[in-house]
Amino acid sequence: MTTVALMGNPNTGKTTIFNQITDTYAYVGNWTGVTVEKKMGNIKHSEIVVTDLPGIYSLNPITKDESVAINYLLTDDADIILNVTNAGQLKRNLLLSIELLEFGRPTVIALNMIDDLKRSGIYYDINTLSERLGCHIETTNARNKDGVKELRDELLNMPADELPDGSALELDYPFMVKQAIRQASEKLVSDYDMKPAFARWIAIQYINKNKIIRKYAVKNDLKPLLEQQGYYDAQNFENKIFNTRLSFIDTTLTAATKNLKSTKNVEMTSKIDKIITHPLLGLPIFILIFLFMFKLSFDWIGTPISDQLDALLSGPISTYADKFLISVGAMPFLRSLIVDGVIAGVGGVLTFIPQIFTLFACISILEDSGYMARAALVTDRIMQTIGLNGKAFIPLIIGFGCNVTGIMAARTIEQPKERLITTLISPFMSCSARLPIYSLFVAAFFPKNQALIVLSIYFLGIAIALLMAKFYQVIFKVKDSTVFIVELPKYHIPRLDIIWRGTWDKSKGFVKKAGTIIFAGTVLIWLMSNFGPAGFVTDIDNSFSALLGKVLLPVFAPIGITSWEAISALFTGIMAKEVISSSMMVLFHTSSQTALIAAFGQMFTPVAAYSMLVFVLLYVPCFATIGTIKSETGSTKWAVYSVVSSLVIAYAMSFIIFQVGSLLF
Numbered sequence: 001m002t003t004v005a006l007m008g009n010p011n012t013g014k015t016t017i018f019n020q021i022t023d024t025y026a027y028v029g030n031w032t033g034v035t036v037e038k039k040m041g042n043i044k045h046s047e048i049v050v051t052d053l054p055g056i057y058s059l060n061p062i063t064k065d066e067s068v069a070i071n072y073l074l075t076d077d078a079d080i081i082l083n084v085t086n087a088g089q090l091k092r093n094l095l096l097s098i099e100l101l102e103f104g105r106p107t108v109i110a111l112n113m114i115d116d117l118k119r120s121g122i123y124y125d126i127n128t129l130s131e132r133l134g135c136h137i138e139t140t141n142a143r144n145k146d147g148v149k150e151l152r153d154e155l156l157n158m159p160a161d162e163l164p165d166g167s168a169l170e171l172d173y174p175f176m177v178k179q180a181i182r183q184a185s186e187k188l189v190s191d192y193d194m195k196p197a198f199a200r201w202i203a204i205q206y207i208n209k210n211k212i213i214r215k216y217a218v219k220n221d222l223k224p225l226l227e228q229q230g231y232y233d234a235q236n237f238e239n240k241i242f243n244t245r246l247s248f249i250d251t252t253l254t255a256a257t258k259n260l261k262s263t264k265n266v267e268m269t270s271k272i273d274k275i276i277t278h279p280l281l282g283l284p285i286f287i288l289i290f291l292f293m294f295k296l297s298f299d300w301i302g303t304p305i306s307d308q309l310d311a312l313l314s315g316p317i318s319t320y321a322d323k324f325l326i327s328v329g330a331m332p333f334l335r336s337l338i339v340d341g342v343i344a345g346v347g348g349v350l351t352f353i354p355q356i357f358t359l360f361a362c363i364s365i366l367e368d369s370g371y372m373a374r375a376a377l378v379t380d381r382i383m384q385t386i387g388l389n390g391k392a393f394i395p396l397i398i399g400f401g402c403n404v405t406g407i408m409a410a411r412t413i414e415q416p417k418e419r420l421i422t423t424l425i426s427p428f429m430s431c432s433a434r435l436p437i438y439s440l441f442v443a444a445f446f447p448k449n450q451a452l453i454v455l456s457i458y459f460l461g462i463a464i465a466l467l468m469a470k471f472y473q474v475i476f477k478v479k480d481s482t483v484f485i486v487e488l489p490k491y492h493i494p495r496l497d498i499i500w501r502g503t504w505d506k507s508k509g510f511v512k513k514a515g516t517i518i519f520a521g522t523v524l525i526w527l528m529s530n531f532g533p534a535g536f537v538t539d540i541d542n543s544f545s546a547l548l549g550k551v552l553l554p555v556f557a558p559i560g561i562t563s564w565e566a567i568s569a570l571f572t573g574i575m576a577k578e579v580i581s582s583s584m585m586v587l588f589h590t591s592s593q594t595a596l597i598a599a600f601g602q603m604f605t606p607v608a609a610y611s612m613l614v615f616v617l618l619y620v621p622c623f624a625t626i627g628t629i630k631s632e633t634g635s636t637k638w639a640v641y642s643v644v645s646s647l648v649i650a651y652a653m654s655f656i657i658f659q660v661g662s663l664l665f
């Protein structure tokens, strides 16, 4: 039986290729000792078994997950190696390829994502590459299945024997290193009966301080290596090996690169990047762009349209609906449920669609134009200082749309601890569901500085997330963080259809939820505020909502929340954050924002209002998010932890803001 080991950097398309070349019935299980999914499947119509290994940047593992790959090479006798690379990032990808080629098994390198490379105007001469690397090369676009059939045929036709001696890749390492490799490997061949290529590879990996190989050497008592360890390390051979590899990659790529079109676009991109990713200017520019985005969404486009909708809803629509219900003889009970409950609550939340659409259209434009990748780069510097990397930035940005999708996006982070940290901090990203309540409050209390106040809430969320990340890094004892190198796409004018799709993808959840959970939440709060221990109540002060809110008043007073309506609304908001605003509308019997704003004026000072917003930002994730945390971490413990910790943090922050703010203002 022939076996193929599928290896490569994370996110290069290994799994996509795996799914396309194998039968769909892949065996999935866990590797012994680690909880990384193990996926094996037969190449269609053949006996060849492919194993999809976890993504790695080098054979020297940092984490347990990463050690799966090298252990596989050591123990499972892969006949053929299929190395999937991102063609646009060959410089980094080839570092791993070299280690694999030194292993001396028949190897195919797939230059995947060739579509991205083509778009950047670069083209590699495949013959040159294949000659210099000494292996087969196929270009693929796994997403479109281009070249995948050729790749499969290549694998089917590969002789699964060892390569003939001396035909594994041999780099021109500095003399001393070469000498050391030769001496050790000759002894390994003669005294330990190893195959020459394998012995060379073991020697190189050993010299290169590969933890697993060092253990392997101890276990098998490989004296020629063990005796020299002090010498290797003292001479810093590891650095010399790394430098030789880098310069080999440079010369190989230079020789193989053909610039199809050194287009104006490329020049323009690098000019823009000089400014936008500038070490000092990068961050202020990032903040300005976001400020502009919020200005657009709140002050210039979103709110004015939203106001129109609101006037329509609380005026003609409510009146008409009420008249209609009276004319068909609906009971007062039902009329109240529909007009004060559903129209006020669900309809009221829907009037915030303009802000949400504008904001997500802006984010989609930033994504499609190529700016978001730069934002990840700019923020990577900050992320580095707290020990995370730019990779975590992307799930966090997605979290602005919805925390659930943000947490799901954290799946791309390969290190379990970094993934867990990103999952835990994701709920602090201010999702779209929180916008309606922000909008209401800033309109009521900060009419002149709406965008700035909302922006400050967003940044506060980011700041808390980063602080917590740092805290978890220390607690979880995360030492090394993965390398993060983003590929920067060329700038281009965003395409309308892509922006539309991006905007819709991010905001559709909001629209769809209106019919389901927001509706349910609205009905719940309507029931709670129309019924009390004594049954149907006419005075809302005797309702369950009021009772619940009043019981909790002493708890909320220190953070400036002194109305039971707000407390009840926060309570229902756990179902979904939009429900906070719809609940307010139900509790005040109005969907009119102007009426609400007037009512709020009685209940909050501006400082208390800000404290309330901070509390809304940070307190308990919504049901869907809690569920996602549970399923992604595979543990109820983390879900419960997330609820408790965010409550504590929310309370503490609001407390500080309200207490200090009240002294100052």
Ligand code: GDP
Residues within 6 Å of the ligand: 008, 009, 010, 011, 012, 013, 014, 015, 016, 017, 055, 112, 113, 114, 115, 116, 140, 141, 142, 143, 144
């Ligand atoms: P893995 O981490 O190496 O297993 O990578 P995946 O197979 O999960 O792919 C990562 C992402 O790259 C997915 O979103 C794929 O849809 C995408 N992808 C895979 N192959 C290609 C390709 O050839 N071109 C482009 N543009 N994207 C690809």
Ligand code: MG
Residues within 6 Å of the ligand: 014, 015, 016
């Ligand atoms: Mg994968």
